[in-house]
Each structure stands twice: as C-alpha cells, then as structure tokens.
Amino acid sequence: MAIEIEKPGVGLSKVAVSETHGEDSPYFAGWKAYDENPYNESSNPSGVIQMGLAENQVSFDLLEKYLEEHSEASSWGKGAPGFRENALFQDYHGLKSFRQAMANFMEQIRGGRARFDPDRIVLTAGATAANELLTFILADPGDALLVPTPYYPGFDRDLRWRTGVKIVPIHCDSSNNFQVTPEAMEAAYRCAESMNLKVRGILITNPSNPLGATIQRTVLEQILDFATNKNIHLVSDEIYSGSTFSSSEFISIAEVLETRGYKDSERVHIVYSLSKDLGLPGFRVGTIYSYNDKVVTTARRMSSFTLISSQTQHLLACMLSNKEFSENYIKTNRERLTRRYDMIINGLKNAGIECLKGNAGLFCWMNLSPLLEEPTRESELALWKVILNEVRLNISPGSSCHCSEPGWFRVCFANMSEQTLEVALERIHKFMEQRRRRN
Amino acid sequence: MRLVVPLQGVVQGRGGLIFGSLIPCALFYFLQLYLKRHRSPNSRSNPPSPSASAQNLAELTRTSSRSNLLSRGSIVPVLISSLATSISKPNDSPYYIGLDKASEDPYDRIDNPDGVIQLGLSENRLCFDLIEKWMLENLKDSMRGREEGDLSISGIASYQPLDGTMELKMAMAGFMSRVMGGAVSFEPSQMVLTAGATPAIETLCFCLADHGNAFLVPTPYYPGFDRDMKWRTGVELIPVHCRNTDNFVLSISALNQAFNQTRKRGTKIRGILLSNPANPVGNLLSREMLCDLLYFAREKNIHIISDEIFAGSIYGNEEFVSIADVVDSEDFDKSRVHIVYGLSKDLSLPGFRVGMIYSFNENVLAAARKLTRFSSISAPTQRLLVSMLSDARFIEEYMVTNKKRIRNMHDLFVAGLEGLGIRCADSSAGLYCWADMSKLILTYGEKGELELWEKLLHVAKINITPGSACHCIEPGWFRCCFTTLDKEDIPVVMERIRKLADTRAASRG
16 A cells, blocks of 8 residues: 655655654754754854764774875775776675675784684675665564664664564663663563564674673673574674774674584674774775675675775775784774773763763763653653753763663764863763752 | 465456455465475475465474474574575576676686677776776875865765765766756756665665555666566566567557556556666667656656666767756656666766766655665765766766767677678667577577577677566567677677577578
C-alpha cells in the first residue's frame, strides 16, 4: 500500500516519508542550536560549544606532517604512473594494498594479539554504511537485532531505516557500570519473542559509545556464548578500538575467537572505520571484517552501493603501511586522548560532577541525575535544554541513547582545542556553583 | 513469512490475482513445507525457502541448547538473510561472467596476445593522457585547501555535508551544463551527490517506490539495473520492448500497453526509467519524444528517472537534449522529473565514485539527502574534482578532444564490423555500438545467441555483451564497447570474429 501525499502531485515511498531517520530527536536538535550560534574563541566567545560530536581533532598535526613528507601518497608518484589504473579501479574487492594496510593497522591497534586476513576485509564508504550493509545481510525485514543500551543514536536510523529491521534493547544500568549481563540478554531475547520478532543477531559497540569504556573479557565471552547458544550473529562495532587510553585494556572479539581457536566463528563480524581513530570522517572509510565466507562474498557485492574512492584508498594504503607513521600515530593519539580525558574528568570533579569510569573513546559518560527534579526522561530533557540554552553547551542526553536511567549525558572532548575545553569546563563550574547557591 | 510470487508468466494476463497468483503461491508454499518436513535436519544444502526452514532451525536450536551442545559447537550453520542468500549465488548473467573471464585473462598486445579482449566494459580510456597531464601540472595546488592556507588536511578530514560540498555541487553544475551543450543551467541546491551513479539510482528507487512497486524500463537496457534497482529496494523492473524496425526507439503505445498490463495484475507502477543517451543502443531521445513521455507521466501520475550518464559521450551529429531542458522550456510538472548523472563515463574516473541525483522535487531531495550518509563521496576526491572541473580551459579541451577520439574509434570499429557483414544500429552516443550478429547464430533464438556469445568468449576470446543480458526481445544483438581499445587492436578483434564466422560457415556446409 503506497502512501500518497495529500496535495495533488506524484507520491513518494514509505521510506522517503518515514521518520526513522530520527533527525527530529534531541541528539540532532542540539546540533541545530550549535549551527545557529557556534562558539568561536575570537569572534563568538559566548556561542554554543559543540560537545555532542564524537570527532577526533587532537592528532591532525601528525596526519599533516605525514602528507607533507610523503607527496607520493596524494599524487600517485612522479609522472603519475599509477594514476590511470587507479582512476579506473572500481573493483568492489578494493585495492589489495589498502586492505593489507587496514589489516595491519587493525593488528597494530590490538597489540598484535589478533591476526586479520586482508581477504576478509570488505570496504564501505564509512562505518554507517558497514552497519547498514551487515543488517541487510544478516536479517530479513521485520526481524530484530539486540542492542545493549545506552547506544549510539545513529543506530536507530542506520540499522532500521531502509532495512526494515527492528532493534530490541538489552537494558543495562549503573548498578554494574552499564555492563551487559546474561540475564539482560535473555530478557531482551524473550521480549523479542513475545513480540513475535525473530532475533537474528546481537550488535555491541566495543569500546562502547556512549559509555567510553571497553567491554571486559568475561562479558565478551558471555555475549559470544549467548550468540552461539541462540545460533545468532554477533556484530562487534570496534570503531573506537584505536582510541583506548591504554593498549592493554581493550579486548577485541577477535582475540576471544583466537583463544577459542576460531571455533564457530562464522557468526562473528567486526565493523571498523578510520573516522574516529584517525580523525578522518570526511574520507568515508569503513570496513566489515567477517569470519563468514558467505557474508564476505555478499557484503562485497553489496558494497557496490558504497565504494571508497580509489584515490582515497591509494592515499591511505601509503599512509597506513608506513610502520613508523602508524606506530607513532597510535601511541601519540592514545596519549593525547588520555590527557584530554583526565582534563575533563578532573574539571568535572572539581565542579562536583561524577562520571562513569572510562578508558576509551572521544567522550565521557556524565552523571547529572542528582540534579534532576524527578528521575524521569522529561526532567532529563528539561535539564538538557537548560544546559543547551543557558550554559550553551551541546551535550547528548542519555534518553537519545535509549538509556533506561535518566540523568546521564555523553560529553565529547576531542573535537575542540584545549582552550575551548577549558572554557566549557569553566561554564560547567559556574553553572554548578549557581545551582548550589540556589539550594 | 515472505509471500513469494512465482510463476509470473502465469500471472500476467491470465486469470487475475486469485487464480493467477494466490493458488500457485499456496501450492508452492505447501510444496516447500512438505519438502522441509522430509529433509534430514543435518542437511547443509541450500533450502528452497530460507524463511520456512529457518523456523525449523529455530526449533532445532532450542532442542540443542537444552541438550547443551556448546561443547560440540553448533551443528547448524547460522543463517543469513533471504536477500543475502539470493545475492550469494554465483552470478549467472553473461554480462558478469564475461567481465570476470576477461579480467582473469586480459589481452595485452605484447604480454598476452592470446588473452581475452575486453569489449564488455563501457569505460573510456581514450583521453587519459589529458587527465594525467592536468594532474602533473595541478595536483599539488589542488590538494591544498584554499581557505586554510598550508594546512591541507583539516578542511577535508572533518565531517563534510553528506550530500556533497557546495563547492563541488557548483563545479558539477557548471560541468553538466557544458556537457549538455550549454542549453540548460543546473542549480546546485537541487543536487545530491553520491559515491557513483549506482547508489544514485538505488537511492532514487528507495525514495520513489515501495517494495513490490515497479518501474517501466525500455529494452534493451543496462544489465546493472537488475542489480542496482531491485536487490535491496524490492522494486520490479517491467521491460518495455523496443525493436530494430524502430531502431530500438521507445514507442508510447508500447509503454501504455506495458503500463496497463502491469496494473491489471495489481502491481503499482511508480515511474519510468530512461537512459538517455541509451545504453546499450547508443541512440538519443528526441525533444518530441521527451515531451510525449512527460505527457504520459503526467497522465499516469508517475515519475520519470532520466539516467544521462553518457551525455558527454556524444560523437554523432545529433543534438543531445536533456530532460531538464525540456522541462524548463515547456510547462511541465517538474516534481516528477529526476536525473542521474556521474563522472565515470564522461570524465573517465569510475574509481573515484562520483555520481548525483538531480531533482526538481523538494521532498525527494530532502529524503535523498538523508540517505546519502550511506554513500557519500570521499572528501579528498571532492576537493580534487573541484579544482579539475573549475578549470574551464582544461574541460573545454577535454570535451572537444574526447568527442573526436570517440568518433574516430567508433568509425573504425563499425567499419571493421561492416567489413564482416555485421551491421550496427544507428547511434550517436555512448562508448559502444549495438551490433547485429544474428547471421552468425546457428539457431535463431536466445539459446542460439548465448551459444554464439559463449564461442566468442571462449574460442574467439572477445568479451561482448549479448542482447539477452540486456533483455532485448530480438536475438542476435551484441553490445561492443570500443573505448577500451587502442586503434591497433581493432584489426585483431575483427580477425578473431572472422575466424569464428568462417569456422561456423564451414561447419554449416
């Protein structure tokens, strides 16, 4: 049954008119407020500071230095001998050199504790496309994926919009630092069954967005066992794997599989991207790494709709296969993110605000529940509006991440200069002072 | 459970919905149920109906977990979706098989003179020297941002507008206008840029049609449409057959007939998909025909998608008229018109993934914009192209030289075929010609055509695309792309065809 728009004229599809793109939620409303009044150190010092965008700007100089010193990466070498082939290359297998470089990079991030086969890498234009593609491949329209809360608001759109697949949340709460438990997974599975939804997989983000924390090994094992038990897929979105503050604390699902001798691994798929770790979201580079041959074949064919520019593949193949560069980048990036994290945590502590103990990512998970009038979503949104309009900070309310406990907020710290972060912390400090005085 | 509608031949024109589709469906469903019940549970063969056996597997899994199979591992493989299952099957279209074969054993005049000559890929390799020269002279400056001074990365590293930067849209608008003869100007705010024309067309389908709806497509058509427009959208393509006697030009009466027949069986038509210049035939739609199509679309209240990706590959004397031109000059309802374009053919940059949707419908643009998050153009490529497309002198030189070279290759190739008694359809655009090889077929019909295709590929070792892969209703036609060749290769191609033709003539007696 097609939907026709009321006014006379030719109709659009259900997909086109649906609200599943989610762009009317507070997550995106805050962005609009920022766009209308963006903070600028010199020209608009009282504008809105964007703390709702998980972008990594702390290590641009390293990238720039590399590009300056290696012009062959952006120019196909002297006399451009490789240009012609590169310009014609639209093979959905992707440049072998680039896949090799990505595999190596992913291994380096995991401290060599897992191996990656370049032929299992499927390239997509961003992790957004990778997650959607995997959903098309693992689930039929009307089926369900289980996703632990709180989760990245974009999943509502990326996993559901065109695919017609549903998300059933696995509820996590602060009693155990929002970790997934077998009971919570069972409950979600039963909930899906009661709605007559066929569960096809579970999708985790590790390190977690918005929690900013890695998943512990025992929990990963429990999740894998659960997936095996139910005979469903496990997708591990490891987009922040290179943004952990210490290299040893991040355990990839790849490592768990390695320890188990890759037994029964065809249900596991990893999503990765260079948007966060390398701070290159504009380049549109994502990957699906699957241990399932059929998924690799199908994903590759379907990637025709979302190929990465061969020019970009060439550039990044050069950059990432430069061991000196990649090792230094990973190490330095980690150090700088840790520094930022410490800065924001201490700043918030001085203002009387607690955060979840984090060890990764470009954000922290802040607990403002003591400030809520009532422990409700409405109270949380009211507080969010106050912070947006009075304190002039755009932070992401936990409800937009489907957090079942009101009062938590995600605050990004890597998409600005240190000075701007100082300004933001001062504003928060002042705000908390005023609140205390009022009480 | 998905309701499969098999036996479309039965459905079309006979018996209506109940007898034509529901009863065969029911029978099919019960047959599958029967088969499923009588299959061994350990079977790893592909079940005919994934959703039916998936339910069976779910029961199996529950029993397994009760008896704790964890120690042994699952005995049942985890399933993928029905869509994925159908896509994972080996590709049986000659279009794709031929491309694979040619890339496994590629002809090289010096290193591999017995290899397969690739004439099945519509790529333009004739003007790379010009692009390479531009790169050498301009690349360094083009990669530096203009506003950021020496910092070349931060401008392109960050999140860009997902539907393309305004700079690139403006550059594309200028380029398209030049390509289409300057007759029409394009508005950057009506563009949505995508990673190639492939996602552009899929995105349009998602915006204009629901699962199960249909588009009318004149045949013969580009084999890729079957994948790009149908796979994930669930849309159906209804062929509207064009014939040699009309030089494969669409007729409104054929369109009307196809429309009515489809509607009768309960499928909603959402639009017409045109390729102009046409692929694989290479002819152009006249202004009158475009007007007629717009009247037709208005009368039936449907959309028109015009894929104009070969608009810059005109070598003949006929004038190319974009549907944008017609819509501008006459008083037509613009909200139903959408254009697909890209740089893969006209600028020979398929690897860079640059395509677009151009629409006059604000609602379509709004939806399409949001969908581009799944297929955006990479930022460094956008920056490079802004430089290249804004270089008016270069673009002018390129377009003039390109036209000349395509024309030369076309004339040589077509003359070569004529020397073998093979006639081509009248065409004035594209990177290919549409050749009538019916005289070489042993038994006239689709089977005969495929047999010839197979011999051409494996014996003569040339890869050309058979008309049946393009849904052509008349057997014997083949698309031959000549812009991937050097002039010196043309006699080699002709010699190989001659040898095969002679062998067949001899065997006929």
